[in-house]
Amino acid sequence: MKHEDSHQHSQQDSHQHSHHNHNDCIDTALETAETLCAEQGQRLTKVRRRALELIWESHRPLGAYQLLAKLAEEGFNSAPPTVYRALDFLLGAGLIHKVESMNAYLGCAHADKAHKGYFLICDECHNVMEFDYQDIHAALIEKAAHQGFELRAETIELTGLCAKCKAKKVGASA
């Protein structure tokens, strides 16, 4: 299985354009998940574990029904509640994020530290990169507070053209 791909899930990290072995990411994510669940007395059951793995194996955010199909292939129950329950669990545990503007789900590489998911979504290749920006987070909290609003959750989804696709376009027109 090759994983020399354009998958990106950096948090202001620098390896965002490197060809890395995605299997390592998956392994790390799964280990983190095991640890976190154990710590919090949560049960990472077979279907939940496999769902998380399948989400990670995808290089783009995965739709609920895409995930359901994959689970069904492997003998899991194929009714929608199966997948939505798994997703709810994983979301609650902070192991995945939902990309609202895509109705799709993405593994979080930093599940161990509580944070909001901020995303850069490419219109062309549909890759999604998670990024962290404490400045923006602080500014949003302050801004909301200024209006008497107590912030709980943030949906920050930016779409546009990623570096790779921009380069590709320039190359094509040149």
Added chain:
Amino acid sequence: MKHEDSHQHSQQDSHQHSHHNHNDCIDTALETAETLCAEQGQRLTKVRRRALELIWESHRPLGAYQLLAKLAEEGFNSAPPTVYRALDFLLGAGLIHKVESMNAYLGCAHADKAHKGYFLICDECHNVMEFDYQDIHAALIEKAAHQGFELRAETIELTGLCAKCKAKKVGASA
């Protein structure tokens, strides 16, 4: 018809908590819509105009099918494409915003100046307040550019507790 409500659509404005006559907002929004459409050679047809009006008359973001039902009551065609076409038109003209995390649509009080819709969404009362924050916009553009990403659109939806609901809670517990 009373409009002494908690409707809010400030853009960093100060009347966000005032009891204002919402009819004025609607009238202004409709006039702006007429003007903008005329300027751009767009046709604000009956169903589009009425859809916009109904969205404004609602004090919260309105779902597509809620809007469809209202339109149907008034004799408009009651099939989904009717409402989605109207919504597409209004979105394209910048007259409304879609709140992705709610799958609902909201009138924009500043359709005349191009901008991104940033929202504060109350978990309790489900009121939505649009706000403008040039600082954040600039920071996001810069941040994205720093990663080689060319920003096109932004989905910024913040949820939490609005000032009113927070006050209500304090009152209840006191």
Added chain:
DNA sequence: ACAATTTTGTTATGATATAACAAGTAAAAC
């Protein structure tokens, strides 16, 4: 009037998500 363009009507279907209740399974209490 005619042709071209845009808008609307109509039917069907796709895509996303939840409600409700029964059955099974694992943890905790005894």
Added chain:
DNA sequence: GTTTTACTTGTTATATCATAACAAAATTGT
């Protein structure tokens, strides 16, 4: 180690959100 309890999964049905495809009607430009 059996009972009780809480949690998890199975199952059926339905709710909610959105688009495809093509026909008919209305508007616009000539």
